[in-house]
Amino acid sequence: MPKKRHINRYSKPPSVAPPSLTLSSSSRSTPEQHERSVNQILSELRRTSINQNGARNNFSVATPTVPPSIRQILQIPETPAPLPRRPQRRDASGRRAPPGPPPPRSWLSLAQSQHAPPPDPNADVGSWIQHWPLPGAYAPEDGSLIDQLLRRMALDWEQQRHWNQFYLYTLPNQLRAALLSYVSELYGPGLTAKDLRLVLAGPADEMLAEYGIEKPDLNVLNADIFCLDLTSSVGKSLTIKELNELLHPPKVAIETDLKDSWDAPEPVAGAVQLLPNLTRLSLAVDPENAPNVSWKQLLGLASKLSTLSHLNLSGWPEPSLTPNAKFAKVSSSVTGRTIQYGGTGPYSHNLDGDWSEAILILKRLSKFLYRLEYLDLTGCSDWFPALMKESDGDFTLDFVDWIGDWGKITTLRLCSGYALTDESSRGQILRFAEWVESAKAVEKHIRTKRSGRGRWITVEKDTLTDGAKAVVESHQLSGII
Template sequence: MPKKRHQPKYSKPPSVASASLSLSSPRQSTSEHHDRSVNELLANLRRSTLSSQPVQASSSFSAATAPSVPPALRQILRLPEPPAPVSRRPQRRDPNGRRPPPGPPPPRSWVALSQSPHATPSSLQHDGTHSHIRYWSMPGVYAPTEGSLVDLIIRRIAFDWAQQRDWNRFYLYTLPSRLRSALLAHVSEIYSQGMSLMDLRLVLSGPSEDELGEYGLEPPDVNTLNSDFFYLDLKGSLGRSLTVKELHELLFGPRNAIVPADIIVQDSWDAPAPTAGPAELLPNLTHLSLAIDPGSTLSVSWKQLLSLAGKLTQLTQLSLAGWPEPSLTPNAKFAKVTSPTTGRSVQYSGTGPYSHVLDGDWTEAILILKRLSRVLYSLEYLDLTGCGDWTRALREDSDGEFRMDFVDWAGDWGKVTTLRLNSGYGLADNSSNAEILRFSDWIDEAIAVEKHIRAQRAGRGRWITVERDTLSETAQAIVEREKLARFHLVD
């Protein structure tokens, strides 16, 4: 059977409110609701809304909607002055004076993670009193992408290193080797106190055996743990919170380490050769940065560096940025002794206060660099940033007892393809002429070293690139003017 179709009783919904809504509204007659149209209800609602606003809001509303009148006509008609517009909210500015993007400011935690307490390399300038130099990263060293999650986490750990080294002391040495090398580089540069010997031992080998045994943990195998650890960046910490001697003892153990008696005599010729003393902490280390801050209170020792370099023959990249002139007795530069045979006073140190300036004697520096080149014969990259005062020793020669001493760039350091001789500073707009001339002398010396190395190799070694600074047009004009003035003064 066909379905029954019910016709609706009304063609549109009733305009009367439901019974539940009529309880809260004032009681009015049903006929009054039906007599009012929708337009009348809306008009009544507008009147009630405008009458309920305060006087100030109504006046501002009327002033905003009232047409403007020219000032001359307003004086003739004696109309009152219109109210002043409401002042806008002051614009937000960042510390550099620029307008930030629209929207609410970022949380403080985001800003704290993105800002670094140390100056970036591009902003470091030398104004005569600033002692910090610019550090260049060694090529090929792993570094997390700036602004990435790994970079933010490592920086956060470096900022709170005083707490992190205690809270996470049982987890830091379990990180991958490339993350540990990046962490050491950030802590050395960011942490105010620098990387200490205990911190370095904690990251590379973990806590002590007694502390691990207290929690039932076995000490890690150093050879397996650091087999893929290739980069060690200690820039800024060496000479401040860490010495070369401490680094030597950490990597290779103390010199007076007692060899156990049971490994002296071998039971069989087929047995592997025993290793005397403790195992090397970083057996495959190839990149080492020993850059220092020239303004640090502690000093570094070339004698200790030669002792350490003798056991790091596999190094391919080395940074000695900021190191002083090569000398085995730097503290005795001004000391003199009396000869028992002649009775005359002679210089105690190999380098005196006037050896380089007046005498042109670079004998001690050449001998030290020559010894360093003989043990580090695998070097391919050498960074001597901030060493412009003694880079002349790289191209000079001296008469020894029966031979000529010089740095052999064709044999010992014939593999070096990149030599960085930057000054580490930047000239400011208000730099004096003396600073500009000294800056120019460093550049000229770097050019002379590059020509000397290429002439010494003469096709026998690899092609070398010497990184150096450049002068602006204004600074170059000042240098030429000063040189011309000196030339006329000599004539």
């Protein structure tokens, strides 16, 4: 039987260079260069490194050092000093910057927060307000791919809600919540109730049936959505009443063929909540849209959202059930005297110090939202006194209970929402200082009430710069003199 022959496909590479490389190397080099030793090459480099004027060339060669006395005897030139080290780049806070060239300006412009106000140094103090995002809410990193995609979708929302209406509700829950936040803040016309239902529940049932798409189960679809950010849309394109009807639809009666008894109540199907596990809600408004929000509608919504733990009411006006009747008066048919129509008059706060209506509304709100742990009242500095005042009503003393109803609140944001600049007037600085002092008074009131009986609370408020403090001190001194 013949033996099998094994052919080696892989062999050790030859130690001799191929002829092509040998010819190319021999054509470029001379026999004298191959005969020189390494020491000769180094000595030649040392000689050529010093030019005729005794100055060094651009490249540096390591030369051995000798003692100064021997250097003078042998007339060896001084060893050049080492090149200075490149200074370390540091950022504004003094920390070492990452290695490499600095980032371009286009990257730095994308690093600005989407919640930051527009930098307009010529703007008035009350022309814009800064909104802070809800803590714990998902937000993509600024400048990331997801951030740019959601931003582009929000800017092109008019087209996105039409072409992608069958795909928006299938996105992951955290992306849908972030998309609603982007659209609510960046889209000019604002987020509507129809847009909110499109992202959270999909198209209408008729359209789903037309294309043969199964209707989604809302209890499963939105079970992991805990945050709803409607910043800048409330009061502009969305009302609290529309939001309440969307989140809590009315109950629907079930048709049955046979009843057990004539006296038995009709079976009613339980209303399917759009967001059954909602715990964080942002209803922040812009100052120009503040007159369009309703505290009465907010109380109706709060009565059905007892599970809220975080609430943002930035920019809301002073609590009042009849804000349009502030200057209205009616004549009594019994006494004939003219009385104030609403609960708050034009001089209730300034002259009379009467905060009865505002305290009553906040007290009712605290009884509904007794699980709150975070409350943002940025831009509500004008009615901060209602958080600590007391009023007599119907032989009872009304006040906001910071120990019982709102005893779980551990973070309270009482910022003004505005920023002073170098060009701010004296009146703006004094008004800003009044807001800061009002926030400090509320903080002191809450901590005094909770001393030894409640949780520790952190009140976030503004601070005055050294220049603003100097203006306030000069104003106080001028008032004393």
